[in-house]
Amino acid sequence: MELTTLETVPGKTITRHLGLVQGSTVRSKHAGKDILAGLKNIVGGELKSYTDLLNESRSEAVDRMIAQARAAGANAIVNIRFSTSNIAAGAAEVMAYGTAVVVS
Amino acid sequence: MDGIIQLVVFLVLLAIGVFAGRANERRHYRELAAAEDDLRDIVASSERGTGEGDTFSRGALVVGSVVIAEDYFKRVAAGLKSLVGGNLRSYETLLERGRREAIVRMKQQARRLGATHVVNVRLETASLSEDWSGRRPMFSAEFIAYGTALVRIS
Numbered sequence: 001m002e003l004t005t006l007e008t009v010p011g012k013t014i015t016r017h018l019g020l021v022q023g024s025t026v027r028s029k030h031a032g033k034d035i036l037a038g039l040k041n042i043v044g045g046e047l048k049s050y051t052d053l054l055n056e057s058r059s060e061a062v063d064r065m066i067a068q069a070r071a072a073g074a075n076a077i078v079n080i081r082f083s084t085s086n087i088a089a090g091a092a093e094v095m096a097y098g099t100a101v102v103v104s
Numbered sequence: 105m106d107g108i109i110q111l112v113v114f115l116v117l118l119a120i121g122v123f124a125g126r127a128n129e130r131r132h133y134r135e136l137a138a139a140e141d142d143l144r145d146i147v148a149s150s151e152r153g154t155g156e157g158d159t160f161s162r163g164a165l166v167v168g169s170v171v172i173a174e175d176y177f178k179r180v181a182a183g184l185k186s187l188v189g190g191n192l193r194s195y196e197t198l199l200e201r202g203r204r205e206a207i208v209r210m211k212q213q214a215r216r217l218g219a220t221h222v223v224n225v226r227l228e229t230a231s232l233s234e235d236w237s238g239r240r241p242m243f244s245a246e247f248i249a250y251g252t253a254l255v256r257i258s
Binding site: 010042043044045050054080081083084085 | 117120121124125128129132152161162163164165167169170171172173174175176178198205223224225226228230231232233244246248250251252254
């Protein structure tokens with residue numbers, strides 16, 4: 001599966017469009033990690049545990065998007081976009097979406 | 105008595121913020137400058153192409169992200185500054201650091217793939233500290249930078 005943020009796949013041509021595919025995850029912060037992050041908040045800087053958490057969520061969202069594209073018979077996803085939103089205290093939604101295509 | 109304890113706690117947090125927070129920020133700026141220098145050979149752009157003709161064999165999605173939080177001093181400084189308005193310098197540096205770090209991590213991923221360019225780069229920011237209950241917790245935000253890494257035909 002080729003993934004790209006461009007409208008085309010470099011070195012290939014699109015032969016069919018299969019429409020929008022998307023994948024998302026909602027994940028909550030771990031209570032223990034949250035306490036550590038709270039302490040880290042006094043000195044500021046990177047909250048490593050949250051960076052990791054959101055990265056894991058993002059890979060899962062991408063995997064779900066890929067599964068959807070594969071089910072539609074695509075072999076590439078173009079024009080991929082990400083978005084993150086804070087939906088409740090301690091929980092974030094990560095979403096990935098793009099256009100499933102067939103390239104050759 | 106309660107008031108005095110609260111004041112002492114506030115001053116201690118403020119002092120930690122001033123010293124540890126500033127030291128952190130200075131160190132982060134140094135690391136960023138070094139990493140950016142190191143990655144200068146990878147060209148990132150928000151354009152769709154490289155403007156150098158189509159000699160690339162393959163593209164791959166690359167993503168860099170970081171969650172960064174304010175320190176206690178920044179919070180107090182921003183609170184005071186917003187009384188008079190104007191630039192909140194303490195947040196400006198925080199957001200700048202987060203975004204630059206995300207770009208650096210994206211480029212590092214591109215380098216691991218052997219890419220020379222990252223095109224169609226998009227930057228996103230999401231606040232993680234807004235709370236439906238209405239109280240304002242410490243500010244933290246996620247920054248992501250993502251794009252298509254292009255590997256040149258060898």
